[in-house]
Amino acid sequence: MIEDPRVRAFRHFVIYMILTAGAFVMMVPLMWTVSTSLKTRDKITIRQLELIPDPVAWENYPRLFEMRPIGIYTRNTMIIVAAALFGAWVPCTLAGYAFARIAFPGRNIFFGILLATMMLPYVVRLIPLFLFFDEIGWTRTFGPLVLPRLLGHNAFYIFLYRQFFRGIPEDIYDSARIDGCSEFGVWWRIFMPMSRPVLAAVSIFAFSFAWNDFLNPLIYLGPNKELWTLALGLNGMRGFEGEDSSLNMIMTFSMLMIIPMLVVFYFGQKHLISGVTAQGSLKG
Amino acid sequence: MQASIKAQPSQSDKTWKLRMQEWWFRNRSLVGFAFILPWFASFIIFDGMPFIYNLYLSFTDYQIGTVGTPPWIGLENYVEIFTEDKLFGKSMYNTVYYLGFSVPLRLIFAFLIALLLNMRVRGMELYRTLFYVPSVVPLVAATVIFAGLLNTRYGLLNQLFVLLGITPVRWLSSPDAIKPSLILLSLWGFGGQMIIFLAGLQGIPDDLYEAAAIDGGTGWHRLVYITVPLMTPTIFFNMLIALIGGFQIFEQVFILLNTDGGPLQAGLVYMLHVYNKAFRDFEFGYSAALSVILFLIIFVLTIVLVYTSNRWVFYGDAQDDEP
Structure with missing residues (x-):
């Protein structure tokens, strides 16, 4: 059965749209975490969406190590x-x-x-x-x-x-x-x-x-x-509204926990996926 | 000097080595026992004895300050749980509510995305990574991130709601919104199940689809008559693991809502009740009884699911055994 190329192109377009939208939604929490971890304290309370903070508060990371x-x-x-x-x-x-x-x-x-x-x-x-x-x-x-x-x-x-x-x-x-x-x-x-x-x-x-x-x-x-x-x-860190545990610092700490996991995942991706799959093989 | 000794081992040394080898060969099973010994010791210390002691504890009134043998009270803990403990019913309801939504939704999302990824789209690996990465985020970090996202005043979700003109929701402080918040958090981690589904899908032989295409089967036919039946073992496995894990949900709730489980205890899940009884109230015997009940529920559920699975789970090789 040969598919009409236009139908095929449309089908692919729909698949890509769904996948891209889905992947974007999955990434939003992480993007928000990265963004918030680089915000100054006064930026957090502003009710305004801002993906790339201005100014970028790189100092949050060294500050966390001091705090x-x-x-x-x-x-x-x-x-x-x-x-x-x-x-x-x-x-x-x-x-x-x-x-x-x-x-x-x-x-x-x-x-x-x-x-x-x-x-x-x-x-x-x-x-x-x-x-x-x-x-x-x-x-x-x-x-x-x-x-x-x-x-x-x-x-x-x-x-x-x-x-x-x-x-x-x-x-x-x-x-x-x-x-x-x-x-x-x-x-x-x-x-x-x-x-x-x-x-x-x-x-x-x-x-x-x-x-x-x-x-x-x-x-x-x-x-x-x-x-x-x-x-x-x-x-x-959570639950305290004090200076050293505001939302931006909590997200900085979160990033500190996430980054090593991402590194491990990146280098082990191939093996990890075969390992997760092996979990599935338990069913037999 | 040393080299010459190594090159020409003395006669007695050789026979000693040979004798050792022979002995080990004859006592091979000892090597087997030796190899599993560390694991077996850990089984005795960390599984076997605790399991039995936990059962025993559940029939006693072991509390903080109990010295020596805890007083045996028979079924009293269990009677109290079923007749007086309002939080038992409440926490069980909350847990089942959470499971009832999070398990099917996770499975459906994971299955649908895996189906799309399996359509040989370009960039499949990138998409697979993007969907899987949230599952790599440590649970504590994921929970803290969601606490931020769902924050009533500064959270992203409510900021979006305001932009769209929707009334902001008090996600973590209104009793109606707590369980949906927990379900939302659990949905973020469907990547692990998606990977297992994807591997299962890739294991379906192409010739089945080709045969269906020759017979004039549409995409829908292929999905309903080939993909889904062949995937039932994987669906069953994912469902079982999600149910067993879901009954023991704890960390998310503990971090989001503290030990009281939020307003009106709307987020008090079963494990949190067990934790509170043991580590806040120090009623260890009572808490052990609660844990035995959860174990029995999980155990019976597993048995029932496995037993009924042969009605809907299709194992390819099982057919070969039939005469």
Whole structure:
């Protein structure tokens, strides 16, 4: 069936119009954030739309660093990020490797448990974990945030690795083993180097979940401002109409949280999309 | 000196190595256990024990200041929740209201945009990025941005309303507008589901569409008889994840409305009620009971959805098994 070129052109025109309008609406909040983060304080209260502020208040960014301990917030956030990345790279890949390649008794039962924990809502663990960490004196420390990540407490990452490792041909594994390579050696020398795409995807997830985490830091670090992460620091900006937390400074802080995520997204876009798609493959 | 030692390993060294290798080979399953051990330890500490302890707590009167074993009160917490707790019904209503709008709307938007992006338009990658980028914005930042956009006096939305001659809305301080505000915020993040839909659409084989075209099928036929049926597994997956996640909505509400959930508690969602009972009122036993109820709701809902899914979800390979 051959389409009339004019109908085709019109159809394309309509599609582009819808997509462009939609993309514009999606971008408006971000454009507004960038614009507001560069406004002087007196500009905010003016009831007038102004995309490019005049004057452009670049000084908001250095001022934020003076007003708030951004360096400490960043360091605290990076402690959690580092634990998340270590967990994603070592214990999670080891577990994924074992589930994919090593035959050990009860493997299917353990794997069933792993899948079941993916369905376990966080809410049923919230209170007992808090009481437990309170009991051992770990509240107001990074312990409750760092320990699960260091141990690789993430079924979804392990599942992704397992799926990827199963796709690596058996022959490669067999020949390495025949040549005397240990399981550990196969994991480290062969599987890890071959798994860059899935490692990249999981690293992006691990980074962004640690970077964005809010409820856990709120419960464990909330009372102690010295331990605040960036997310808690940003939350601490709202609600005060004072000089240092007016709308423009809140948006400056927001930009500070968004930009690293955009950088990570930009460099990992290809892998991230394949990773998000892999979430979809769970349905099978 | 060292090099010569490495080049010619002594006999005893060699056999020791060989013996080690043999031992590991014979005890391969031990390696398997060792590899999953860190995860399994984390499962015991962070899933297994808390899950069981939470269940136990829900039958006790554990409050702040409780020393030693918390007093066992049986089903009292549950009875109180269902008979006296007005905020239980209120928060459940708010959560279901939010879900009822945000889940279908997100799915519809994500599916429609994915359909358009899949029409082989030029610049598809740019559009895909533009639609996806809001999902990359940290939730705390997204919420704070929406708090600004929806600000009654200085917010962009009300500034636009004034320009267009519409009466400004008190988005976050009038009970009627709070839930629509939350739904609006959730719609901004439909990009993740859109990406999953797009991948699903790209996996539909072209020959199906070609066959339909030869048989004289219109674009509408292709959508209704090929695309939608083949996409039902993806739709089902996205819906399930959105429902499970939506029941646990917390951060947005906490940041926008504080712990009381806004005027008339119009924004008090279920998780906020759980949080308040535990971390504001320190009634841990009661809060545990609330969390068990939410778990059961999510659990039953998942089972029912999975069980009924074979009526409308089309799994291609399932047909092959039929005689």
